[in-house]
Amino acid sequence: MVTAKEKKEIISVVMDLIRFDTSTGNDKTSKECLSYVKGKLLRNKITSRITVVKNHYSLLSTFKPNTPIDYLFVGHIDVVPSSNPQAYQPFINKGKIYGRGAIDMKSEVGAMILSYIQAYKKYKKSESKLNIGILLTSDEEIGGYDGLKHYVDQNFFTAKCVILPDSGHADSLTIAEKGVFQVRLDSTGFAAHGSRPWQGENAIEKLMFALGDLKKNFPLPKKNKEWVASMNIGKIEGGNATNSVPSRACSHLDFRYRNDDDYSKIIKALDEVKKKYDITYTIVLSGKPVSVNPKDEYIKHICKIGKEYGINFKFEYAHGASDARHLSNLNIPIIMFRPNGSEAHDDNEWVDIESLIQFYCIISSFISNNSRHIHKI
């Protein structure tokens, strides 16, 4: 169990992290925030390295360098900008910490930092042989390309299990996340005077026909339980002068898909409208779906530890994507759950303190496990 001192420290670290306005674009503040973490680790005699890729800073620390990592904590310190400047002044009310990033995901990051430090103390006392690591990035909200994806692409680490508490709930583990596929559609017609539309070809109309066809293939999901591929039309734009037939129009589409079959269906549908309406499409972003085998030994193990804390973990499917998608090619189990909190990105973001402490206990217990059956995997 956790001591009163530990609990106090967790709360204090989380509130410290929230005070850094690490909104997308504030890269300097992200660097300061990571330096704060580096200092905290150093006071516990742990070394870490801050690296930068295209202005985006990341911090990596492991017990042993250049050795496969048994458990890797992964988190991001960046947050979505808030219109309310008070959002970066955390406060506690009725057992909750309020502030930008409280649930997405500064409290999880704080808990992981302290869990990491505790594990290091054990490691130094030679109670554990486990190599544990922590990787904190600062560009998840804008795609994670310079953070987690960069680390994966450059083979900067090998891990047996990753803990990435950026989805799931206090009592449920995310075992699948949809893939994301964003495309831009461009339609071209002929300009003509608006009074003689038959002399031109209206690019907006062509585009709308194409969107209609696509919509038929990807009908609007009505509720959370509908685990299907979906399409969102984020933007349509076309036309200029009121009295002209528009010759250009474009649209931004965001597809969410479950698996390779869905992916093929998307491509097929896009190719069909491309041919039928002479429309072009450009892929803007493509991120694979994530799936974790619920029968994996690590998953079984976290469920067992959950039970010790009175939690019967359920499994859930997430419609949204996270940085976890960058790990999907590695085929390693990813532990995805997080404490109770608000829906992310609103102006009253909060995390429940008791749930946060419980989260801390579960991950700490989880990474201290060195039983042989897990290591055989």
Place this chain on the structure above:
Amino acid sequence: MDLTKKLISIESTDAHKDKLREVIDVCVKELEGYTIEKFNQNDRPSVLVYAGKTRPKQFDVIFNAHLDVVSAQEHQFHPQEKDGKLYGRGASDMKGGAAAQLLSFKEVAKNSTRAIGLQLVTDEEIGGYDGTFLQINAGVRTPFVVAGEPTDFGVGQKAKGVIWMNVKAKGLVAHGAYQWRGESAILKMKKAIDAIEKEFPVLEKEEWRTTINIAKVETSNTTYNKVPDDCTMKLDIRYIPEDWKTVKPKIEKMFEGLELEFLEFEPPQVTSETNPYFKQLLTSIETVSAQKANIVLKHGASDVRHFSRVEGEGVEFGPIGAGLHSDDEWVDIKSLSTYYRILKKFLENLK
């Protein structure tokens, strides 16, 4: 031709107010000896030109020419001659016609016993309120106006009315992966567009019917993964005089539940067949071209419609050309001189 080229080379779009002044100045310079009455509203200059010292209460005939053009590619402001055609922005709509109107007026008006006026304006493409409309409000009247818009020598006796409007849809923002938590304004708009396709299908060829052009569509959202909560569509509706009374209720029914904003609601234009000047124009056309004058129905509105508010009639009548508002606009060079001769004949016959 020289004057037409000179006019084309001036980029007289509404975005360049100094060029509007310049294009008027170039014309005024040509009209020495005539009275030039200057008008200006919202930085859009126009002139009324006539032979006498004071403006007549009512002109017998007014030639109406607009010297503004819609935006174009840079090269279109450098006129090019090729295969008997003159290419450039405004060649057809309507700097070619304007030059011919100006020159025929200049030749005849001074020696005519009739009151002939020339209106040069710079805001036809954006509605004509700061030019023709302003002058009408200042008391300019005529039973017959000839707007030199491109008609391929047809006489535009009827013109459609115009409605410009915004259709706005509102929705509810949500993350694009969780669409059921929101409501897409774009999908609502899609339904409105489907209704247009059903009620006013795209015409394959020219027909005397009411048309709707979807001129613009946009949303304030720029993020791929967001369900957009607003979407605005701009429509350019051209309705035949026969639909004058029914068009608005039909539109309101079609877009039920959406916010409608009427930006322009312009009347259609009809000239009676018994108008003596109308008959005279037909005769002049037949005399000069040795062909029967062709009565046409115009899909686009012109500044002539402003006169219908004060019971003035008029027609659109212009030379052969094509590609108005497009990247490939031209006027037939030979037709330009024929046009000049017809206008001259018409004015001379008024004596």
